[in-house]
Amino acid sequence: MTRRTSQALEALGFPGGDLASIPDSSKRFPDGAQYRVEIPSVEGPACLQAIVVEAGRLSVTVHRVSQGSGVFMLTDRELDEMASLAATAQVEVSLFARPNAGWDASAMVAAPAGGVMAPVARGQEQVIACLDDAVRAAEHGFRSVLVADIGVLAALDGLRRAGSLPEDMQAKVSVMLPVANPVAAQVLERLGASTLNLPTDLTLAQLAAIRAAVDLPLDIYVEAPDNLGGFVRLHEIPEIIRVASPVYLKFGLRNAPDIYPSGGHLEELAVGLSRERVRRACLGMDLLARSGFEARTSQLGAAGLAVPRP
Secondary structure, three states: OOHHHHHHHHHOOOOOOOOOOOOOOOOOOOOOOOEEEEEOOOOOHHHHHHHHHHHHHHOOOOOEEEOOOOHHHOOHHHHHHHHHHHHHHOOEEEEEOOOOHHHOOOOHHHOOOHHHHOOOOOOHHHHHHHHHHHHHHHHOOOOEEEEOOHHHHHHHHHHHHHOOOOOOOEEEEOOOOOOOOHHHHHHHHHOOOOEEEOOOOOOHHHHHHHHHHOOOOEEEEEEOOHHHOOOEOHHHHHHHHHHHOOEEEEEOOOOOOOOOOOOHHHHHHHHHHHHHHHHHHHHHHHHHHHHOOOOOEOOOOOOOOOOOOO
């Protein structure tokens, strides 16, 4: 890396490198909070109900849940039930806008180097299908969808601007759309992203550089599923909050099966995994409390949370 290139990037408003000094982030959620808690892979009403009950039992505040199977994998009744449950609990729900090439007849996905193709929308028909998922979610009161394709993200922002989607519909960028550097983060911010789910293996210095470049909340796995690395970073929670706020601490689950797409045949397993993710969040919050680092969190239903409007 040459200093000349670093200076040129600094002139463009980017960090000149990863921030080895690991500075504090002064950025916050609209309510002044530094962190919120997210539980992923909440695949239907039964999982969401289990999350709400377990969070109450363990005294864990869960601000957001996300789903991975896709809006089209839920019936109208299931969507309405999830929206009602979440609205009552004042919890954001983000549903995946699917499908993607990995679920299609893509030959490249099965090739040795073709895995990079799996999250993308393959052809314009899949772009339309993903946008249909977003529109259907909005019609059932949801105000957040997960997006894994850069074209879908840009088109979704266009639909918001045109009034075809609610103005407050959030685009939560999936971890499957890698944002591993500050320049990429700014590009997705300009394309209409509401939050950015970063790769699971970024160092604190790398997180700090991305935080310096964008104001959007960052979604960071503090425990990642095996297919995303299987990292258990609970002891880093205080530093992640300090460096990356505003941040969603995302509690995945190591040593657990990939259940996408989920359904009734997997419901008992999915519910059990959901409960354990809340327990993992409890462990993380206990570690944070014992660390002595005082960090501010949000109340349920706080400003900026895309709580459904059934």
